[in-house]
Structure formats: C-alpha cells, structure tokens
Amino acid sequence: MSEQLEQSQTLNNLMRAFAGESMAQTRYLLAADEAQKQNYAAIARLFRFTAEQERQHAKVFSGFIAGAAGENTDITAGFPSEFPADIQQLLEAAANGERSEADIVYPDFARIAREEGFTDIADRFAMIGQIEETHRKRFAYYAGLMSSGMLLRSESTEERWICLNCGHIHTGSEPPKNCPVCGVPQGWRVREAEADFTFSGLV
Numbered sequence: 001m002s003e004q005l006e007q008s009q010t011l012n013n014l015m016r017a018f019a020g021e022s023m024a025q026t027r028y029l030l031a032a033d034e035a036q037k038q039n040y041a042a043i044a045r046l047f048r049f050t051a052e053q054e055r056q057h058a059k060v061f062s063g064f065i066a067g068a069a070g071e072n073t074d075i076t077a078g079f080p081s082e083f084p085a086d087i088q089q090l091l092e093a094a095a096n097g098e099r100s101e102a103d104i105v106y107p108d109f110a111r112i113a114r115e116e117g118f119t120d121i122a123d124r125f126a127m128i129g130q131i132e133e134t135h136r137k138r139f140a141y142y143a144g145l146m147s148s149g150m151l152l153r154s155e156s157t158e159e160r161w162i163c164l165n166c167g168h169i170h171t172g173s174e175p176p177k178n179c180p181v182c183g184v185p186q187g188w189r190v191r192e193a194e195a196d197f198t199f200s201g202l203v
C-alpha cells in the first residue's frame with residue numbers, strides 16, 4: 001500500500017492537509033492570544049479548544065504520510081493571509097476557513113482518495129471534514145453573538161453566567177463588569193450551558 005500511496009495524488013493531498021491543519025492550529029493559538037489580551041477569555045478558550053483539535057487532525061494525517069516514506073515533496077495550496085486584531089473578525093475569518101475545508105477541500109480529498117482506492121484515508125478526510133463543519137458552526141455562532149451585541153447579554157433574566165476563572169455563577173441578563181469573587185472582567189463569562197463539564201440544572 002505504501003508504494004502505491006507514494007505515486008498518488010492522495011499523498012500530496014495528505015501533505016496539503018497536514019500543512020493546512022498545522023497552520024490552522026497556529027492561527028487559532030495566535031487568535032487566542034489576541035482574545036486573551038483583550039480580555040475575551042471565553043473566546044480565547046474556544047480558539048485553544050479548536051487549535052488542539054486541529055493538531056490532532058494533523059497527527060492523523062502525519063500517520064498516513066509516515067507510512068509512505070520519504071523525500072520532501074513540493075505542495076501548493078491557498079491559505080488565508082489575514083490576521084485581524086478585531087475579535088469578531090477573527091471569529092468570522094475562522095468560520096470562513098472552516099467552511100472551505102468542510103465544503104470543498106476535504107470532500108474533494110475524500111473523493112480522490114476513494115477513486116485511488118484508499119478507502120481508510122477517504123473516510124478520515126470525510127470525517128475530519130464533518131468536524132470542520134462543527135468548528136464553522138461554533139465560530140459563526142460566537143461571531144453572531146458578538147455582532148448582535150449578545151455575547152454578554154441575554155433576553156432572559158434567568159441566564160446563568162459562569163466565570164471561567166473562579167467558577168462563580170451569576171444569574172441575570174448580563175454578567176457583572178467584574179467578578180465579585182475573583183475580580184476578572186466580564187469577558188471571562190460564558191453561558192453556563194456552554195462551559196466545559198457543566199450541565200443545566202447540575203449545580
């Protein structure tokens with residue numbers, strides 16, 4: 001199989017995918033740094049959460065590439081070149097990148113791998129493409145909350161906001177400007193149901 005992979009378009013696509021995932025990871029870590037700097041700690045956490053997943057995608061691809069062996073290969077691909085400082089724009093740019101991976105790049109790579117007879121690789125491309133769609137939805141959701149002014153505001157006076165620094169929960173339509181327990185700014189808050197390991201009604 002490895003010899004066959006060496007001659008294939010799929011090997012080139014695996015390398016493009018590895019490069020794309022590696023860059024996505026770095027872009028999201030840089031976005032997380034920027035969000036943290038601007039005290040949007042919850043958004044920073046979203047970028048780090050997603051960056052780790054991109055790293056794992058790169059690892060899956062590197063496993064297939066390692067089985068094929070060898071020489072350096074030239075690849076070409078289009079990668080986003082914008083690094084906005086505005087957090088809403090960062091989220092929108094991330095959602096756009098995910099859209100092209102989910103809708104075009106991975107479905108194409110999966111189709112070619114299937115045509116070339118690499119069923120397992122085709123399945124991984126397809127499944128990772130589906131993951132990118134969940135990334136797109138998540139980034140778009142938070143970009144939408146920001147653009148509508150609802151990132152830190154709710155229609156409900158019963159909304160539960162958790163402080164991602166100390167765990168304090170505030171109930172109301174808006175979290176306090178600073179946490180009454182640990183003092184961190186509002187951007188550390190997220191709806192409790194959207195925080196890790198919390199379930200509505202659990203506490």
Ligand SMILES: [Fe+2]
Binds near residue numbers: 024128
């Ligand atoms: Fe990915």
Ligand SMILES: [Fe+2]
Binds near residue numbers: 024050054132135
């Ligand atoms: Fe992604």
